[in-house]
Amino acid sequence: MNFLSEYIYYIGAFSLIFIGLFIVLAKKNLIKVIIGLSIVDTGINLFLITLGYIRGGTAPVFSKPGLKAENMVDPVPQALVLTAIVIGVAVLALALTLAIKLYKHYGTLNLRKIKEQKW
Amino acid sequence: MNLSIILAIAFGGALLTYFSGKISKKARDVLAVLISLVIAVILAFFYNTSSREIFYTGFLDFPLILRIDTFSWFFAFTIAVIGSFSIIFSLSYIRKKGNTDYYYTMMLLVIASMIGIILSGDLVSFYIFWEIMSWSTFLLISYNRGPAIAAGIKYIIMSVTGSVAMLVGIISLYSHYGTVIYTELSGLLYNASSGYTIFIFVLFFIALGIKNAIWPLHVWLPPAHSEAPSPFSAVLSGTLIKIGTYGIILLIYVIVKINVFLNLGEGIVSARYIIAVTGAITILIPTFIALLQDDAKRLLAWSTIAQAGYIILGIAYGTSESVASGMFHFFNHAIFKALLFMVVGAVEYRTNGVRDLNSLGGLIKKMPVTFVGGLIGICGLIGVPLTNGFVSKWLIYKTLIINNSPFLAFAALLGTWGTILYSYKLLHNMFLGQLPEKYEKLERAPFSMQLPIVILSLAIILFGILPGLPLKVINSIESGFGLEPLTINIWGITSDTGTINMLNLFVAVFLIGIMIWLIFKGSKKSAGIGQYDNYAAGTTVPKNKYHYSVDFYGPLHRMISPYLRDFIDDFYMSLARSIKNLGNGIRRIYTGDVGYYAIYIMLFLALLIFIQIKWKLW
């Protein structure tokens, strides 16, 4: 039980990543695949945040006296996550744009049927 | 005079020719001929000198070296002369075709790179020039389009195969001995294990053997020689394949050294014997295949392979007589094969590209000079006494018999008799027999074609009667290799086991010929009649109905043709096909389905983890 509570965020993060990857690997529909990618992203973000998280820690700002650095959450992962979210959104937006265009060309979003570029 | 100047003239001249062609056609023609002649003349002045210079230091850590000695002079000079004759021959040959600037540039580039190969003093520059030669040749072989395209691709693939093998050899030598300069490498292999020596030998022989068209590496040659423009076929056959010969001599006698070579293996499994036997096979099989050819240039191409077999046999056999014969035959073959290709080229030029032996005939009346050239050429090819080919072949037979290798001698001799058959067929089907009506109005070959034909014909006779001239040079090369020199007179060779005296023979033949001619002239004069005024045992011979040259050796053909398909070629082709199929199969992993691609990524990840768990790599 202790273990679970210790690692719950990691478990959650990696579950999200694997679920997302599974979707990417297994699903035929492009939109689903994009959602999968998005889930992977979320999982990674959760993972990064967890890295810097200290149970009961405070924001890393010396706002009042008595705050020690050990009790603060690591700010770096938060910065990373922010960047990663931005990148994720950019990819997501681009992917959706391309999905629309692809649908216009093929009339389908089934990736198993979109196989003109091969060999 | 600097050696690098020759190369500068050769390579610079090639480029200059291209640009001069944009300004004036005449200037380009003159320039092309001039450059090739200038190279030959400059090289002539290097006779009996030896020098060595570093000409370029910019290539990685390898100083590139040029050197000249009698050995390289002999090859370089022959190549330059044959090259300039071919260019003179091209003047009118190529005028009818397009892309003339390109043609001359490539031709000069090929000649320049060949001279570069010969003059280079280290293996890296050898290789660089070798590759330049390969691709420039490739660009010229396909010049005629049509079937020439397949010929070109075959040539370049084999050539690249060879040169990569050689590259491994060169670098391997460098990594073992830290040098690629001939003089420093020379003899170093004495201490190497025989396994390593054989490894080096095999690698180099793939490259050199492909260039020299040794069976079973010959398959590029017949199509390439027959589809290339004829003057270039002369260069290809006369000189380019001899670069392979040069390389083999260089490898055996300069780098590996004769004493190591002769001790490589024993008896029948010695390197010497194996290469010699390969040479003998190279004589026999292509000779018989040449018999079956109906295309003049293809016939000559197969004949080239066969003659290259004599050269290899001579060089690999390793006695001083055999090596002399190999080198002498190289020289002779350069002359007569260039001549024969020019003869065929002249006919091809006048008949607008016909070289099918079954549709020509009777051209002797129309192109007498060309015919005489052809006659002397085939005499040289067969080795009729008093032509140059005789002496070199005599030398090889003799040394093989005296040194107790009758089977090799038998192969060589039998090859000669095959040569008689196919070369007579060549001459007969082109120049003798019945003249087809469409060629009634044929003109003589233009002067620029006749000139090289005449000069080369005279050279054949000259070196046939006075073989001492080239043999003297060859002798001094041989002493440089540490072989015992021959006893040479201007008219032939003296030795305990057999002497040859061409001048005696010449006088005898000449006097007897005169005598018979006098009897012939002195007796009742014969009446001249037309070609079709024939005795036909009471029937009449219809004109233009039959072509007697078709299926000239029909009976023999029927007998031997089932055994003489070019199995080696089939083998290579099926190899190519299977690589193609393999490629097509492998391509299918890129299925087009992105799901698979994502799985590949995951599998790769899994593979890496698996490897780590299994073998603990890091």
Add this chain to the structure above:
Amino acid sequence: MVNPILLIVIPLGLAFVVPLFRFISKKIEKFIPFFALLANLIISLTLFPHVLEKPIHVSIGGFLPPLGINLVAGPLGILFAMLIALVGFLVSIYAFAYIKEKDQEKYHILYLLLLTGATGVVLTGDIFNLFVFFEILCISSYSLVAYFGDKPGIESAVKYLIQGAVGSSLVLIGIGLLYGQFGTLNMADIASNIHSVHSISVFIPLVLLITGFGVEAAIFPLNAWLPDAHSSAPSSISAILSGIAIEVGLYAIVRVVFTLFGASSILTFLLFLGVITLLIGELCAFNQENIKRMLAYSSIGQIGLIVFALSIGSLSGINGGLFQLVSHTLSKALLFLAAGYMIFRSGSMNISSFEGMGKKMPYTSFAFTIGAFSIVGLPPFIGFPGKFMILKAALFEQDILFTILVFLILLATIIEGAYFFRVVQTIYFKGEKSTPGQEREIAPLSVLIPVFIFVGLIVVIGIYPKLITEILESSASELLNRADYIKNILP
């Protein structure tokens, strides 16, 4: 001395200024990449001598290395920056005539972003920063592949995007794991501590990073996007993708393996991987009818060769690998540019449509031939010293394994020769000799100038390889001496 940060700032800043210039004149926008990259080229050239003496590092915002983001302009970084600027510059000239759409500001913005990303990747000293620049590079190349908006372009872009996104997710996880263990993102800092933790916990991020960057670097079997993307992108972008993008991916792998992890034991695996990639690339290209696909597969092969050379792990091996990398960048960019314009003229990517090009477009055909010969490794072109150095390095190991691998490489070379020579023949010797309808149409100057600068470079460096061997040697030693790298940044 110029600040190397300008190499990133100039293209990045100008990228977003492109739309503004539209208000001044619509004609001016196509010159912005030209000037930006010209500036980059000049800056990197002026930095070049300094860098050879001592690597330059810049701490952004004044935060010192382990904490702040820093730029490291070592010989390797500047070598890549120079290559990127050079190829980008020349391709931007090519785009003058090649990109003809009315609203082309998107092309130029994305183009500049792509090159910004690439330059950023090679100059940064911070692993997360590297990831960010890498993403900039990737996202702009996804969109550029789809630039024409045609069917194959979109399809390839989508596939590229999916694979790329999976790859970058893996990279990000790897970076997270590294950060979790070391608490730092500075590469030098991580590198100095890498051996202080248990190997298994280093191994997972290493594997993740190799796989993630491997997608962009087109290592088999992560390269399925490449033939699609290269063949459907505009030719100028194909040139950039093949000449820069995959090289930058390779840079990332090399940086991770050599500098970050110092993982010399993985090199044996990469050695085989390189040879397999090479063989598969060449075999796939062998029977290809689509010229751009053929070139793309050939790129895979070349990458395999470079990976092989770098994984030999000796100084001469890395030297050779980098030389081959430069050679491949120049030659392949040239090939894509030349082929691109020929495709533009013939209207088809089928090799057979190139028949008679030798007459129609003599200069472009000539350039293509030079590029093909160079790729195959014939002297006196740049490909030859590259191949020579690689073989030398491999055979100097004097190991039977290396000899066997060398023979496999050479087998691939022969296959490569076969298909390139076939195209050269098609260009010059196939088709009707001269049909009156096919007049000579020489490509515009803006195509010929970059193409011939490439030709010039290929020939000059091919004849005089010493021109670049100096910087290659110091780059190679930078890669091999991680201690120096760490010491430079964390004194």
Add this chain to the structure above:
Amino acid sequence: MVMTTILEIIFIILLAGIIGLFFLGLSRKIMARIHWRYGPPITQPLIDIIKLFNQTSMSHGFLFNFGIIFSLAGSVVVLLFLPFGRICPLSDSGGLLVILYLMLIAPLGLALSGGEAANPYTSIGISRKLLLAFGYELPLLLILLTVMTHYNTISIVEIVNKQFQAGWSFQHLSLLLPGIAYILILPAILGFRPFELIQAPQEISSGPMAEYSGKFLALTTIQHAFNIFISISLFTNLFLGGAANPGYFFLKILAVFVIFLFANAVFPRFRIEQAIKYLWRWPSILAFAGLIIVLITGKNF
């Protein structure tokens, strides 16, 4: 010195011509007697030649004339290389190998000459002649190689000398087999039955000779005579130890020739394929066996 050589040369040529023509006449006589006919006088070939020289002849052009001269000159030169008794004017100009080569000048010259005409029979004849030559050269080469390897020299004079010391070649098994092979191919070399197929008057009206008339025919007859002399005396020199003086030599070759005639009088004619197959089979096998034996037993000298 030079004078003696020239005298020797003239002597040999004249004598060889006379002997050759005598053999030609003799062969017709003996053939006739075997067939129970009376036959022409032995001098008939000579009479024919004189007659032919006086007849009108027709020529197709330069090569037509040149070929026949070339061919005859080739045959005559061979004579100078063969030891006639002990006389051999060109003993050190290349030996047996040159003989081998010079022997091919004769067919080549005839072929060239015939090629100038547009007669189909000529073409067929030439083709057959060259093929037949190719057929018998294979065993011939093996035979000569065996002899040369056995004596380890290429000089025919040397071979004869060594036989004087050690007895005839026929005494060695290794040379007996090639000797028999030589006898088997001799009719092919001479164009006698069953290898008449080159001329085959009934079939292709004399083949290469179809166009010859007058002096051309005379010259070919002379050449034929020389050929008989050459091939028989080559055999005698190689296998029967040559001879110490011309008279003895003549007797030897006469004997060989007569035996040979009797042996060959009874054969029918071969087709060209049959001929080649025959030549490549038995004589070649015999000669090959000889060569192997020589190689196994080692050189005797």
